[in-house]
Amino acid sequence: MVPxxxxxxxxxxxxxxxxxxxxxxxxxxxxxxxxxxxxxRFIERARTEMLRELGFHQGxxxxxxxxxxxxxxxxRMQLEFLKPARMDDLLTVETRPLKITAATxxxxxxxxxxxxxxxxxxxxxxxxxxxxxxRLPRExxxxxxxxxxxxxx
Amino acid sequence: MVPxxxxxxxxxxxxxxxxxxxxxxxxxxxxxxxxxxxxxRFIERARTEMLRELGFHQGxxxxxxxxxxxxxxxxRMQLEFLKPARMDDLLTVETRPLKITAATxxxxxxxxxxxxxxxxxxxxxxxxxxxxxxRLPRExxxxxxxxxxxxxx
Amino acid sequence: MVPxxxxxxxxxxxxxxxxxxxxxxxxxxxxxxxxxxxxxRFIERARTEMLRELGFHQGxxxxxxxxxxxxxxxxRMQLEFLKPARMDDLLTVETRPLKITAATxxxxxxxxxxxxxxxxxxxxxxxxxxxxxxRLPRExxxxxxxxxxxxxx
Amino acid sequence: MVPxxxxxxxxxxxxxxxxxxxxxxxxxxxxxxxxxxxxxRFIERARTEMLRELGFHQGxxxxxxxxxxxxxxxxRMQLEFLKPARMDDLLTVETRPLKITAATxxxxxxxxxxxxxxxxxxxxxxxxxxxxxxRLPRExxxxxxxxxxxxxx
Numbered sequence: 134m135v136p137x138x139x140x141x142x143x144x145x146x147x148x149x150x151x152x153x154x155x156x157x158x159x160x161x162x163x164x165x166x167x168x169x170x171x172x173x174r175f176i177e178r179a180r181t182e183m184l185r186e187l188g189f190h191q192g193x194x195x196x197x198x199x200x201x202x203x204x205x206x207x208x209r210m211q212l213e214f215l216k217p218a219r220m221d222d223l224l225t226v227e228t229r230p231l232k233i234t235a236a237t238x239x240x241x242x243x244x245x246x247x248x249x250x251x252x253x254x255x256x257x258x259x260x261x262x263x264x265x266x267x268r269l270p271r272e273x274x275x276x277x278x279x280x281x282x283x284x285x286x
Numbered sequence: 287m288v289p290x291x292x293x294x295x296x297x298x299x300x301x302x303x304x305x306x307x308x309x310x311x312x313x314x315x316x317x318x319x320x321x322x323x324x325x326x327r328f329i330e331r332a333r334t335e336m337l338r339e340l341g342f343h344q345g346x347x348x349x350x351x352x353x354x355x356x357x358x359x360x361x362r363m364q365l366e367f368l369k370p371a372r373m374d375d376l377l378t379v380e381t382r383p384l385k386i387t388a389a390t391x392x393x394x395x396x397x398x399x400x401x402x403x404x405x406x407x408x409x410x411x412x413x414x415x416x417x418x419x420x421r422l423p424r425e426x427x428x429x430x431x432x433x434x435x436x437x438x439x
Numbered sequence: 440m441v442p443x444x445x446x447x448x449x450x451x452x453x454x455x456x457x458x459x460x461x462x463x464x465x466x467x468x469x470x471x472x473x474x475x476x477x478x479x480r481f482i483e484r485a486r487t488e489m490l491r492e493l494g495f496h497q498g499x500x501x502x503x504x505x506x507x508x509x510x511x512x513x514x515r516m517q518l519e520f521l522k523p524a525r526m527d528d529l530l531t532v533e534t535r536p537l538k539i540t541a542a543t544x545x546x547x548x549x550x551x552x553x554x555x556x557x558x559x560x561x562x563x564x565x566x567x568x569x570x571x572x573x574r575l576p577r578e579x580x581x582x583x584x585x586x587x588x589x590x591x592x
Numbered sequence: 593m594v595p596x597x598x599x600x601x602x603x604x605x606x607x608x609x610x611x612x613x614x615x616x617x618x619x620x621x622x623x624x625x626x627x628x629x630x631x632x633r634f635i636e637r638a639r640t641e642m643l644r645e646l647g648f649h650q651g652x653x654x655x656x657x658x659x660x661x662x663x664x665x666x667x668r669m670q671l672e673f674l675k676p677a678r679m680d681d682l683l684t685v686e687t688r689p690l691k692i693t694a695a696t697x698x699x700x701x702x703x704x705x706x707x708x709x710x711x712x713x714x715x716x717x718x719x720x721x722x723x724x725x726x727r728l729p730r731e732x733x734x735x736x737x738x739x740x741x742x743x744x745x
Contacts, residue, residue, distance in 0.1 A: 157487055158497075159323065159480045161316035163373045164654060168312055169666045170632035174465045177629065181463055185527075191464070192526035195623060206676075207628045212669040217723075220316045220498035221491075264676075310640055311650070312633045317501060322513045323479035327618045330476065334616055338680075344617075345679035348470060360475045363518040370512075370570075373651035374644075417523075465629065467622035469679045474618055526622045 148277070149229045150186065152179040154244075156222040166217040172252045173210075176242040179226035180205075180258075187276045201262050203270075208237070209257040216251045218244070224251070230277045235268050236260060238277060301430070302382045303339070305332040307397075309375040319370040325405045326363075329395040332379035333358075333411070340429045354415050356423075361390070362410040369404045371397070377404070383430045388421050389413060391430060454583070455535045456492070458485040460550075462528040472523040478558045479516075482548040485532035486511075486564070493582045507568050509576070514543070515563040522557045524550070530557070536583045541574050542566060544583060607736070608688045609645070611638040613703075615681040625676040631711045632669075635701040638685035639664075639717070646735045660721050662729070667696065668716040675710045677703070683710070689736045694727050695719060697736060 154175045162168040181191060184205075195204045218224060225245050232239040237259050244252040260267045307328045315321040334344060337358075348357045371377060378398045385392040390412050397405040413420045460481045468474040487497060490511075501510045524530060531551050538545040543565050550558040566573045613634045621627040640650060643664075654663045677683060684704050691698040696718050703711040719726045 155484075157480075157484050158315045158317075159321055159483065162311045163314035163316070163318045163651070164311075164663050164665075165316045166665075170312065170629050170636065173629035173632060174463075177465065178461075178463050190527050192622070195526070204623050206623075206625075207673050209673065210669070210671040212671070214666050214668065217665075220501070221496050308637075310633070310637045312636065316498070317510050317512075319512075323476050323483065326476035326479060327616075330618065331614075331616045343680050345469070348679070357470050359470075359472075359523075360520050362520065363516070365516040365518070367513050367515065373654070374649050464621045464623075465627055468617045469620035469622070469624045470617075471622045476618065 149227050150179065150183040152182050152226045152228070154178065154224040154226060156218055156220055156224065158220065160218075161220050166219060167222075169214055172212070172214070172218075172244060172254075175224065175244060176226055176228070176254055176256070179228050179242060180240070180256075183228050184273070187273065189270075189273060203260055203262045203267060205238075205258050206261055207256060208259045211255045213253045214251075215253070216246075216249060218246060218251050222246050231255070233269075233274050233278050235274075236266050238269065238274075302380050303332065303336040305335050305379045305381070307331065307377040307379060309371055309373055309377065311373065313371075314373050319372060320375075322367055325365070325367070325371075325397060325407075328377065328397060329379055329381070329407055329409070332381050332395060333393070333409075336381050337426070340426065342423075342426060356413055356415045356420060358391075358411050359414055360409060361412045364408045366406045367404075368406070369399075369402060371399060371404050375399050384408070386422075386427050386431050388427075389419050391422065391427075455533050456485065456489040458488050458532045458534070460484065460530040460532060462524055462526055462530065464526065466524075467526050472525060473528075475520055478518070478520070478524075478550060478560075481530065481550060482532055482534070482560055482562070485534050485548060486546070486562075489534050490579070493579065495576075495579060509566055509568045509573060511544075511564050512567055513562060514565045515561075517561040519559045520557075521559070522552075522555060524552060524557050528552050537561070539575075539580050539584050541580075542572050544575065544580075608686050609638065609642040611641050611685045611687070613637065613683040613685060615677055615679055615683065617679065619677075620679050625678060626681075628673055631671070631673070631677075631703060631713075634683065634703060635685055635687070635713055635715070638687050638701060639699070639715075642687050643732070646732065648729075648732060662719055662721045662726060664697075664717050665720055666715060667718045670714040672712045673710075674712070675705075675708060677705060677710050681705050690714070692728075692733050692737050694733075695725050697728065697733075 156167055160167050160171045184191060191204065195202060197203075223246070227243045227245065229241055230238060231241050237257055240256045240258065242254045242256060243250055260269045309320055313320050313324045313327075337344060344357065348355060350356075376399070380396045380398065382394055383391060384394050390410055393409045393411065395407045395409060396403055413422045462473055466473050466477045490497060497510065501508060503509075529552070533549045533551065535547050536544060537547050543563055546562045546564065548560045548562060549556055566575045615626055619626050619630045643650060650663065654661060656662075682705070686702045686704065688700055689697060690700050696716055699715045699717065701713045701715060702709055719728045
């Protein structure tokens with residue numbers, strides 16, 4: 134499903150976006166740790182904020198306010214759960230683009246507690262309209278490719 | 287917000303709907319107990335199943351397949367959290383209509399583990415279309431008023 | 440279940456705590472609106488942050504780091520769902536103590552989008568240790584009674 | 593993190609476990625589809641039920657009722673989101689062991705709607721006790737290796 138001709142972002146090391154997450158009751162389970170699926174909620178919030186900082190509001194994009202109704206879907210993920218997180222932890226999600234093609238974005242997302250890496254994900258995002266694959270808006274691709282996010286870390 | 291002239295269901299004692307819920311990891315929190323807000327997910331599933339058994343599929347109703355797009359919203363709730371539930375518990379949600387008006391349904395919902403009552407709710411449901419209050423379909427009101435659900439307990 | 444002799448907080452109008460919530464994908468449902476039970480997650484985060492600002496970290500309290508293992512549970516709620524919230528909305532949760540007794544705290548919590556009130560809750564919190572009701576730590580009661588939170592609105 | 597000497601299950605094709613999932617409001621998001629992270633909740637429920645059918649109740653295992661406190665954690669996942677699921681859909685999770693080692697279980701989990709494949713996962717599970725890797729109980733390994741689940745499909 135990964136397109137053949139992928140354009141690697143030069144200097145993607147500069148394009149990191151970071152977003153803080155606090156762990157609440159709702160995120161934990163009876164083992165005392167964060168429930169594994171909730172890491173996906175955390176990194177989805179970070180992607181939403183990264184897009185927002187680039188000027189893309191997904192509620193509005195989906196509603197078609199900036200042209201056609203469009204939304205981004207997760208097509209593929211590789212996840213490593215390395216260490217547990219716990220109630221009250223303050224985590225950081227770091228997101229950086231790995232590859233951008235006409236219709237997909239591949240991101241790396243890392244969740245840390247201070248310097249400790251708890252979780253890593255490679256996430257392939259595709260754009261859909263009317264349930265069909267769709268070219269990503271050029272503006273999104275260009276901004277992401279530039280090493281996009283305003284927060285640098 | 288509760289309409290003035292409420293029609294009490296005669297024989298609502300017969301119209302109980304019961305629905306089983308298994309407690310999974312996702313439902314618990316780090317205290318070892320079911321996270322309180324998840325009781326609302328449990329009783330919402332039971333309402334969805336009660337409507338389904340009456341012939342109303344909310345996905346389809348919302349999509350406007352049976353006329354106009356319509357959906358049910360929770361307008362008000364009174365909740366009592368009496369005893370905790372835990373991982374692996376098998377619970378039962380009992381739902382019965384208390385009052386039905388042109389635009390609202392008031393339900394009582396009780397969550398039990400065997401005979402023990404863990405949680406009770408009074409739930410006021412309203413129907414909306416285009417964001418505005420809307421008469422409930424007559425068929426739903428009549429079926430609920432009859433002591434609706436196929437499972438009797 | 441509400442204790443008989445309740446002490447009303449003088450000047451509770453001053454003791455408001457406010458906390459911002461951003462609405463993400465995970466919070467919405469297929470009707471396009473925030474799923475009703477998620478308002479309970481939002482206001483629970485606000486309670487956790489209010490306690491944290493008063494110096495009480497629930498993960499640590501539960502682990503018994505400051506004495507006995509203790510945790511707070513929701514005993515009762517009255518909820519009004521007045522207007523819907525949507526993807527990307529920036530909400531504010533305002534929390535203020537209504538009544539504090541030896542073993543319970545009654546709070547009012549209001550969720551707003553700008554000045555618009557979307558949701559209100561009265562929440563009765565009890566303290567438990569070993570599954571039994573337990574006096575609240577004096578320090579928590581005193582700080583809450585003083586009109587507690589550092590953020591004033 | 594995958595142990596070097598992996599024992600492939602002979603005849604794992606026979607050891608499929610199937611579990612039904614109904615899609616409710618709580619599972620969907622504002623795009624009208626099931627929120628991607630909720631597929632992880634669905635397949636976790638199926639793993640819990642597969643273990644239950646083999647005689648292992650995770651609440652009890654975690655509480656140390658059958659010896660030492662032990663729990664299973666997800667260490668790694670590869671996920672493919674192929675087609676969307678929607679409100680009211682009735683899905684099936686099929687789970688089968690791929691490889692079993694002293695301390696890990698690798699599973700394949702497939703979510704279908706009728707015959708259509710919506711989602712596939714490879715899931716690496718590890719056992720922990722006191723936060724450290726731990727040999728899986730022999731009984732679990734043997735039952736899984738036999739082509740474990742009572743439901744055959």
